[in-house]
Amino acid sequence: MLRATVTKKLGGFTLDVSIQSDVRVTGLFGPSGSGKTTLLNCIAGLLDPEKGDIVFSDTPYFASDPPANRPIRERRVGYVFQDSLLFEHMSVRANLLYGRNRGGNGPGFDDVVDVLALGPQLARKPRELSGGEQRRVAIGRALLSNPAILLFDEPLTGLDAALAGRVMVYLKRVLDRFAIPALYVSHSISDVIYFCDEVVVLRDGRVVTQGPPGEVITRRGVLDDRHLTDLRNVFTASDANYDQEHAAVRCRIGPLELLVYSATPERTPTPTLAIRANDIILAAARPERISARNVLPATVQRVEPVGGKILVFIDVGTTWIVEVGPAAVEELSLKPGAAVFAVIKASAIELL
Amino acid sequence: MHQLGLTVLTLILAIAGCESRRGATDRQPELVVFAAASVADALHDIADAFEADKGIRIEISAAASGVLRIQIESGAPCDVFVSADPLHMDRLATAGLILLDTRTDIASNTLVIVTRETQYEAWTSPEPLAESAVGRIAIAHPDYAPAGRYARSALEHHNLWSRVEPRIVFGDNVRLTLQQLLIGGLRCGIVYASDVATTDALDIAYRFDPKSHPPIRYPAAVIRRANVHPAANAFCRFLGTDAARSILRSHGFTDVPRSEDPPEVVERLGPAQSVDDTVMPIASESLFDESLMQALTLSVRVSIVALLFCLPIGVLTGTWLARTRSAWRPIVELAITCPLVIPPVVTGLVVLYLVVRMRLPVAYTWWAAAIASAIVALPLLVRTVRAAVEAMDDRLPLVAATLGASRTRVFLTITLPLSWRGVVGGAVLAWARAAGEFGATIVVAGNTPGKTQTIPLAIYSALHSPDDSAVWPLVAVAVLMSVAAVAISEALVRSKRKQVFRAPRNGH
Numbered sequence: 032m033l034r035a036t037v038t039k040k041l042g043g044f045t046l047d048v049s050i051q052s053d054v055r056v057t058g059l060f061g062p063s064g065s066g067k068t069t070l071l072n073c074i075a076g077l078l079d080p081e082k083g084d085i086v087f088s089d090t091p092y093f094a095s096d097p098p099a100n101r102p103i104r105e106r107r108v109g110y111v112f113q114d115s116l117l118f119e120h121m122s123v124r125a126n127l128l129y130g131r132n133r134g135g136n137g138p139g140f141d142d143v144v145d146v147l148a149l150g151p152q153l154a155r156k157p158r159e160l161s162g163g164e165q166r167r168v169a170i171g172r173a174l175l176s177n178p179a180i181l182l183f184d185e186p187l188t189g190l191d192a193a194l195a196g197r198v199m200v201y202l203k204r205v206l207d208r209f210a211i212p213a214l215y216v217s218h219s220i221s222d223v224i225y226f227c228d229e230v231v232v233l234r235d236g237r238v239v240t241q242g243p244p245g246e247v248i249t250r251r252g253v254l255d256d257r258h259l260t261d262l263r264n265v266f267t268a269s270d271a272n273y274d275q276e277h278a279a280v281r282c283r284i285g286p287l288e289l290l291v292y293s294a295t296p297e298r299t300p301t302p303t304l305a306i307r308a309n310d311i312i313l314a315a316a317r318p319e320r321i322s323a324r325n326v327l328p329a330t331v332q333r334v335e336p337v338g339g340k341i342l343v344f345i346d347v348g349t350t351w352i353v354e355v356g357p358a359a360v361e362e363l364s365l366k367p368g369a370a371v372f373a374v375i376k377a378s379a380i381e382l383l
Numbered sequence: 384m385h386q387l388g389l390t391v392l393t394l395i396l397a398i399a400g401c402e403s404r405r406g407a408t409d410r411q412p413e414l415v416v417f418a419a420a421s422v423a424d425a426l427h428d429i430a431d432a433f434e435a436d437k438g439i440r441i442e443i444s445a446a447a448s449g450v451l452r453i454q455i456e457s458g459a460p461c462d463v464f465v466s467a468d469p470l471h472m473d474r475l476a477t478a479g480l481i482l483l484d485t486r487t488d489i490a491s492n493t494l495v496i497v498t499r500e501t502q503y504e505a506w507t508s509p510e511p512l513a514e515s516a517v518g519r520i521a522i523a524h525p526d527y528a529p530a531g532r533y534a535r536s537a538l539e540h541h542n543l544w545s546r547v548e549p550r551i552v553f554g555d556n557v558r559l560t561l562q563q564l565l566i567g568g569l570r571c572g573i574v575y576a577s578d579v580a581t582t583d584a585l586d587i588a589y590r591f592d593p594k595s596h597p598p599i600r601y602p603a604a605v606i607r608r609a610n611v612h613p614a615a616n617a618f619c620r621f622l623g624t625d626a627a628r629s630i631l632r633s634h635g636f637t638d639v640p641r642s643e644d645p646p647e648v649v650e651r652l653g654p655a656q657s658v659d660d661t662v663m664p665i666a667s668e669s670l671f672d673e674s675l676m677q678a679l680t681l682s683v684r685v686s687i688v689a690l691l692f693c694l695p696i697g698v699l700t701g702t703w704l705a706r707t708r709s710a711w712r713p714i715v716e717l718a719i720t721c722p723l724v725i726p727p728v729v730t731g732l733v734v735l736y737l738v739v740r741m742r743l744p745v746a747y748t749w750w751a752a753a754i755a756s757a758i759v760a761l762p763l764l765v766r767t768v769r770a771a772v773e774a775m776d777d778r779l780p781l782v783a784a785t786l787g788a789s790r791t792r793v794f795l796t797i798t799l800p801l802s803w804r805g806v807v808g809g810a811v812l813a814w815a816r817a818a819g820e821f822g823a824t825i826v827v828a829g830n831t832p833g834k835t836q837t838i839p840l841a842i843y844s845a846l847h848s849p850d851d852s853a854v855w856p857l858v859a860v861a862v863l864m865s866v867a868a869v870a871i872s873e874a875l876v877r878s879k880r881k882q883v884f885r886a887p888r889n890g891h
Contacts, residue, residue: 077781103784110785116778120800129796130786176786 037073037083046236058227059216065233067216076103109178113185115169117157124153130176137177147171163194181213196383200303221263249335262308264351285348290324291380303383308354312374315363324377331369413440417451419467425634429627439614462612465603468529472602486604489622490636493576496589506589513546521572523557527844530557534573536596552747553831568739580635677833678841685752686818692757701768723762727822735827752828756817764813771805808875815868
């Protein structure tokens with residue numbers, strides 16, 4: 032679907048990559064300065080490569096031989112910038128409708144406003160919105176320009192954790208609801224795992240590896256210890272009910288029940304939850320009389336050493352990643368197929 | 384850097400040394416002569432002769448008679464004043480600023496019609512002026528410049544004034560009239576014979592009879608000061624000697640008729656008018672109000688049309704300069720900025736040259752004033768717009784492009800609305816600059832009341848006129864306009880800053 036071979040010099044930095052992707056959501060993952068945004072800009076047409084060939088679903092965007100360069104406005108890219116870049120002098124409605132006259136059968140206005148819950152904000156000016164609302168407007172504006180491909184440049188960066196979590200939920204809804212191919216640039220491995228079907232890992236302007244996120248993250252040279260501390264399992268639960276008495280939300284993943292503390296009643300029956308990989312405890316037998324409220328039976332899928340740690344992939348109806356030390360792997364004899372119990376404190380689960 | 388400082392210091396010391404050496408050798412201070420511009424050349428020659436004879440150095444300061452008269456009234460260090468017009472000398476006499484017994488008329492002059500066209504035979508009468516074939520006629524301003532006053536009297540005498548007036552282009556002074564003839568594309572004008580003596584390019588077609596206009600006199604007198612220069616009287620007397628007269632004659636001046644008190648008959652048309660009315664036409668209160676309103680209306684018209692020229696060019700160029708990476712950028716930038724630093728008179732000359740070359744029928748009309756003002760004001764608009772566009776996030780136009788907007792749509796819906804404060808602020812500044820434009824305007828458009836005389840030109844002319852009471856109301860209007868413009872411009876810039884620093888709302 033997307034083929035991009037790009038050579039682009041920027042100052043002392045050279046981007047020299049060749050990627051190809053047929054999945055719906057492709058992640059571009061790597062540290063700052065690895066060339067993720069540069070590649071995105073070349074695809075959008077904001078930068079012209081020195082050499083290269085960019086084709087998206089049979090539409091040539093750029094070629095150096097013979098020279099061809101489709102103008103930005105004809106590439107049909109829905110670009111969501113890191114800092115929203117809303118048109119300050121226009122209302123939210125005018126911002127959303129700015130790309131509307133491109134025509135075609137893109138997402139409908141009411142649909143987009145509904146998915147992003149922007150109804151109450153339509154008449155307001157961007158500067159009257161919170162950071163999270165501004166991101167949602169930026170996403171809606173890109174969607175409504177009837178894009179062939181969505182380009183996200185770190186759309187969650189610069190927001191505080193709570194706001195980023197909210198925007199994450201909206202973004203996932205958008206990707207699921209409108210099924211538009213997307214490139215998602217991020218330096219957060221949790222985001223990439225949550226959103227992307229496939230991920231391209233970049234470093235110093237070159238492609239390190241490419242593949243499904245779950246496989247890629249255990250490959251050598253992809254993650255370091257800092258990534259591991261940030262590693263979160265983000266997933267969607269169902270059948271949520273607010274338990275007033277315990278100030279907690281009761282919900283399910285598959286047949287398993289989960290208890291999550293929450294000061295405010297959960298509004299949606301399908302909340303999005305996040306658990307850090309190092310907040311999950313694995314037990315070989317079901318622990319009894321324990322303060323942690325959640326004990327879930329699980330099956331070990333894979334055991335992978337990454338850096339000085341071990342990542343254990345377990346199946347609890349969805350796949351979770353658990354970070355443990357090498358001694359624990361040995362003592363619990365963790366290996367694929369082993370039955371374990373995942374123990375999580377109710378307060379360690381985050382409601383996004 | 385250190386070396387440069389040393390060089391500069393050495394230079395300063397050297398100059399100071401020269402200055403003090405000069406002061407030491409001169410036993411007597413220089414005699415300072417204020418001379419009307421039209422006689423300055425002749426006076427330089429006379430001064431040389433006087434210095435050779437008496438060993439006294441003379442310093443000549445040349446300007447329009449009215450300007451010199453005002454300077455003398457304000458106490459300028461002047462020993463001898465040579466005026467091109469008896470009226471200014473009269474005013475100084477009334478104020479007791481001259482030694483009356485030293486006053487003498489040192490020369491006279493002949494009023495002539497000149498043409499650039501050699502095919503004209505010498506005329507037997509000024510009648511051909513009435514033919515439209517001679518085109519527009521350059522004369523100095525009758526209300527302010529003596530040459531213009533004489534020219535009007537002479538034309539009225541020959542019953543031509545009303546017939547030629549629509550085709551007349553007023554220059555601020557007779558020298559400017561001469562320039563309009565020499566380089567400004569006009570072919571016919573009325574000047575002094577002494578002016579033509581300096582150039583081969585113009586032919587005298589007709590000499591007016593001295594009886595057709597008030598007598599042309601160049602009075603000289605010693606200025607009354609605490610310490611009258613010992614040589615002042617001697618110089619005044621020297622101006623009446625044969626040696627001085629022959630120099631004046633060689634510069635095209637004529638001798639003052641010998642008869643002691645000739646009752647020069649000024650024939651006038653129509654009912655008798657007091658002489659005062661002709662020589663001081665702007666003394667009347669109602670006329671002054673009318674001329675102020677005329678100047679104000681014209682200033683507003685010229686500056687607004689200039690702004691209308693500026694706006695599209697300025698906004699597009701400012702935006703382009705802020706965004707482009709083109710190799711042409713420095714060149715365009717230089718061309719646009721030039722009028723900001725080039726003397727406006729030079730800009731005026733260039734515009735006049737181009738306008739005449741391209742045969743645009745706008746020279747000496749208020750259109751020319753508007754074009755000149757636009758060129759001079761343009762850099763202010765361009766720079767302000769450019770700064771405003773540069774202050775805008777340069778990714779916003781790219782966002783709009785990803786949303787499918789064309790360049791035009793991006794410009795109209797993003798760039799312009801987001802930089803409108805800069806555009807309006809720059810426009811106000813440019814308008815004020817255009818309204819205050821003087822140097823270029825007087826060159827390309829002349830100084831014709833009701834046609835091209837804007838407020839700055841009216842102020843300048845009023846300064847030259849024997850009656851300068853009209854100056855202050857004009858000055859007040861000019862100051863008010865400028866202050867208002869700067870205040871508006873500043874207010875816009877300030878409100879922009881406030882908006883930038885407003886904190887975003889919290890929550891989600």
